[in-house]
Amino acid sequence: MEFTEKADREGGKPIEIFVKDLDAYGFISNQELGNSQFFAPCVFYTSFSLRSKKRTPKHQDNGALLSAENNAEAPNTSQRKAMLVFMCIPVSPGRSRLIFVSLRNFAIGIDRIIPRWVFHVGQNLILDSDLYLLHVEERKILDVGPSNWQKACFVPTKSDAKVVAFRRWLNKYSDGHVDWRGKFSGILPPSPPKEQLMDRYWSHVVNCSSCNGAYKGLNALEVVLQVISIALLGVFAATNQSLVSRTARIVMVAMAVLCFAASRWLSHFIYKNFHFHDYNHALR
Known part of the structure; x- marks a missing residue:
């Protein structure tokens, strides 16, 4: 069966990725904007360069272009580079x-303006976009056996080259599974409820000073909004x-309603971003 790569609905296009030098120490891959390297068994990094922004040449007061000696930056461009480093360490089966x-x-x-x-x-x-998918895929691969992983995964494009390369490395140099050295049997635990599997609080928030601080601050703000709402209604009733104009009474009630609505919205925001946010691939 021939598979034709097409642009997706967001205007994406196929990515040409080529893998080379696969050995016991990992592999290297190249693509249009940069390269990646897998350092066996747990480290992966990718670096890429973006199109440079051309600097505007500087001119003298009479309009003449400054010489390269006086304006060394004029003919050059600033190269924008980025790098992602991942360390994924298995701690137990699943x-x-x-x-x-x-x-x-x-x-x-x-980074100095927007909180971390x-x-x-x-x-x-x-991460959530792949977490549940990988959780299910792991069990499907176990059912067919690591050496037959292609029967559980459909990876037909060149952008899947790194996935295929990692599976080749895992099968060739690690017998298709993690060597737990007798600490675990390798049997996957029962699949937990989705809310537990994708829980953000215990997996990230409690360990991140920035997210933990925001979580506590937003929870405190939620309580303050509720107190203000109740206080305004109490003042209105008492x-x-x-002695109070009709306009003042309307404003007081409106403020109470707005504070309560804001606290409810904030409660939903906290739960969705710091506890559990469901992700459905079919709707994306």
Whole structure:
């Protein structure tokens, strides 16, 4: 069967990825904007360069272009580079610890303005997009056997080259599974409820100072909004209606309703971003 690669609905296009030098120490892969390397058994990094922004040449007051000696930056471009480093360590059958760091030499100022937990919320969405899929896939591969993993996975495109390369490495140099050295039998535990599997609080928030601080602060704000709402309603009920204008009463009730609605929205935001956010591939 011939498989034709097409652009997706967001305008994406096939990615050409080529793997080379696969051995016991890992493998190297190249693609259009950069390269990646897998350092066996747990470290993977990818680096890429973005199109450079051309600098505007500087001119003298009379409009003449400054010489290269006086303006060395004029003919050059600033190369924007980024790198992602992943360390995925198996800790028990069906469980791994993921540690990653993102590096770049551009748009650094935004990190000083936007709190770190805001970036983590977006990164967790990316992780959630694959977490449940990988959880199910792991069990399907176990059913057919590691050497027959292709029967459980459909990886027909060149962008799947690194997945195929890792499976080749795992089968060739690790017999298709993690060597637990007798500590575990290798049998996967029962599949937990989705809320437990994709729980963010115990897997990330309690261990992240930025997310933990935001979690406590937002919970405190939720309580404050509820207290303000109740207090405003209490003042409204206790105040002599003849002593307060109709406009003031309307404003007081409106503020109470808004504070209560804001606290409910905030409660949903906290749960969705710091506890559990369901992800359905069929709807994405």
